[in-house]
Amino acid sequence: MSEALEAGCVPSPVASRKRQAVLEAAAKLFIGQGYGAVSMDAVAKAAGVSKATLYAHFSGKDALFAEIVRNRLSRLKTDSATVANHALPPRESLRAMGQHWMRFMLAPRTLAIYRIVVGEGTRFPDLARAFHAAGPDQGLAWMTAWVEEEIRLGRLRADTNAQRAAEQMVGLLRGNLYLRSVLGLQTTVTDAEIDEVVDAAAETFLRAYGTEPSPSPAAHAT
Amino acid sequence: MSEALEAGCVPSPVASRKRQAVLEAAAKLFIGQGYGAVSMDAVAKAAGVSKATLYAHFSGKDALFAEIVRNRLSRLKTDSATVANHALPPRESLRAMGQHWMRFMLAPRTLAIYRIVVGEGTRFPDLARAFHAAGPDQGLAWMTAWVEEEIRLGRLRADTNAQRAAEQMVGLLRGNLYLRSVLGLQTTVTDAEIDEVVDAAAETFLRAYGTEPSPSPAAHAT
DNA sequence: GTCTATATTGGGATAGAC
DNA sequence: GTCTATCCCAATATAGAC
Numbered sequence: 001m002s003e004a005l006e007a008g009c010v011p012s013p014v015a016s017r018k019r020q021a022v023l024e025a026a027a028k029l030f031i032g033q034g035y036g037a038v039s040m041d042a043v044a045k046a047a048g049v050s051k052a053t054l055y056a057h058f059s060g061k062d063a064l065f066a067e068i069v070r071n072r073l074s075r076l077k078t079d080s081a082t083v084a085n086h087a088l089p090p091r092e093s094l095r096a097m098g099q100h101w102m103r104f105m106l107a108p109r110t111l112a113i114y115r116i117v118v119g120e121g122t123r124f125p126d127l128a129r130a131f132h133a134a135g136p137d138q139g140l141a142w143m144t145a146w147v148e149e150e151i152r153l154g155r156l157r158a159d160t161n162a163q164r165a166a167e168q169m170v171g172l173l174r175g176n177l178y179l180r181s182v183l184g185l186q187t188t189v190t191d192a193e194i195d196e197v198v199d200a201a202a203e204t205f206l207r208a209y210g211t212e213p214s215p216s217p218a219a220h221a222t
Numbered sequence: 223m224s225e226a227l228e229a230g231c232v233p234s235p236v237a238s239r240k241r242q243a244v245l246e247a248a249a250k251l252f253i254g255q256g257y258g259a260v261s262m263d264a265v266a267k268a269a270g271v272s273k274a275t276l277y278a279h280f281s282g283k284d285a286l287f288a289e290i291v292r293n294r295l296s297r298l299k300t301d302s303a304t305v306a307n308h309a310l311p312p313r314e315s316l317r318a319m320g321q322h323w324m325r326f327m328l329a330p331r332t333l334a335i336y337r338i339v340v341g342e343g344t345r346f347p348d349l350a351r352a353f354h355a356a357g358p359d360q361g362l363a364w365m366t367a368w369v370e371e372e373i374r375l376g377r378l379r380a381d382t383n384a385q386r387a388a389e390q391m392v393g394l395l396r397g398n399l400y401l402r403s404v405l406g407l408q409t410t411v412t413d414a415e416i417d418e419v420v421d422a423a424a425e426t427f428l429r430a431y432g433t434e435p436s437p438s439p440a441a442h443a444t
Numbered sequence: 445g446t447c448t449a450t451a452t453t454g455g456g457a458t459a460g461a462c
Numbered sequence: 463g464t465c466t467a468t469c470c471c472a473a474t475a476t477a478g479a480c
Binding site for chain 2: 033034035036037114115116117118119120121122123125128129131132136140161164167168170171172173174175176179180182183184185200201203204207208209
């Protein structure tokens with residue numbers, strides 16, 4: 001790159017700083033208020049830059065938004081790399097994965113991104129695709145791999161369709177709790193609520209797919 | 223205007239007709255393009271009325287939108303009154319309910335409303351509440367009642383937590399298929415796909431909660 | 445690259461005639 | 463109740479100085 005190396009001009013660092021400030025401010029606003037409710041004026045003001053600067057870095061509101069979501073997705077991807085475990089008995093692994101999964105899905109940021117992608121999905125189809133690939137699809141792939149390995153280890157029934165079982169496990173986790181959170185009807189979720197849902201999901205999953213006879217008789221009732 | 227040649231005044235009928243036209247046009251637009259993408263100009267044009275007339279009937283865009291969603295919800299409510307059945311064996315009832323449920327959830331209109339409510343939920347909190355009450359909550363209540371009755375009839379395990387089991391059944395149905403449809407990644411769903419998911423959900427549910435020993439040995443694998 | 449100031453359009457809402 | 467024509471503001475995007 002032929003940057004003007006004149007005195008008095010500090011080209012890249014400042015640009016990066018401002019750019020970063022814009023990205024952070026915009027992320028906060030979009031996540032807090034959604035896409036339509038946030039104006040470029042508001043972003044510029046929150047970032048402490050002028051609108052002209054903003055437009056110097058991003059070609060428009062949609063490009064800025066896409067950049068935000070992509071950043072967030074890549075971060076989520078690495079955050080979620082909590083690995084399937086085969087050292088513990090299946091129930092314990094399922095519990096651990098379920099807990100992690102639920103906390104991730106119910107985190108305010110995750111919910112906010114989901115809401116935006118769903119709401120604006122028809123206007124940003126490739127964003128919806130990217131979201132699904134980096135989020136749900138990735139998670140499903142991990143879960144499927146775990147199921148396959150457990151089958152191989154003889155701890156899940158040999159006649160199990162691994163992918164469908166994985167989908168079902170995810171479905172069992174995503175109960176009313178998730179829907180209520182997505183709709184904003186329930187703003188706080190306690191650890192006890194999560195534990196309850198996760199334990200019940202693991203129990204049902206193992207009754208359907210486990211090879212151990214029938215773990216605990218009445219432990220499933222409230 | 224042809225009605226204008228009446229000497230007197232025909233107050234209500236015309237008003238109703240225009241009002242209805244506005245509602246229908248707006249519904250079509252909102253459902254097809256979402257909330258933010260539709261302008262009042264477009265609604266007026268599509269309905270064949272002027273904006274002034276539009277505003278004579280509805281106080282604003284949000285009120286019009288709320289009216290649409292409420293209409294749609296009440297219609298859905300009656301549509302969904304397909305009743306739980308206790309004459310058939312549990313597996314057949316589950317299949318029938320599951321099929322109906324899936325077709326309902328995957329219908330373009332239902333998906334569109336869900337998308338809008340999720341996307342604009344933070345701006346219209348009472349709409350989100352109404353949606354949940356008339357849709358998911360209602361459906362869950364029906365399913366819970368069905369489970370309770372089946373328990374009473376001895377066809378599901380006596381130690382079953384009916385509400386949680388109902389939630390889980392719904393979760394089992396809502397697999398990747400639903401998410402992909404919501405995100406617009408999959409625009410058409412075949413009956414075969416639905417059947418597959420529903421059958422698998424019923425199988426898993428009955429393995430976990432059924433009292434019959436173990437219905438069909440290898441019928442669950444692909 | 446960054447600012448201040450401004451251009452421009454889209455769209456929600458209204459005034460007044462009929 | 464309904465129309466035509468208009469107001470008015472908000473919000474995207476840009477021009478031009480430094």
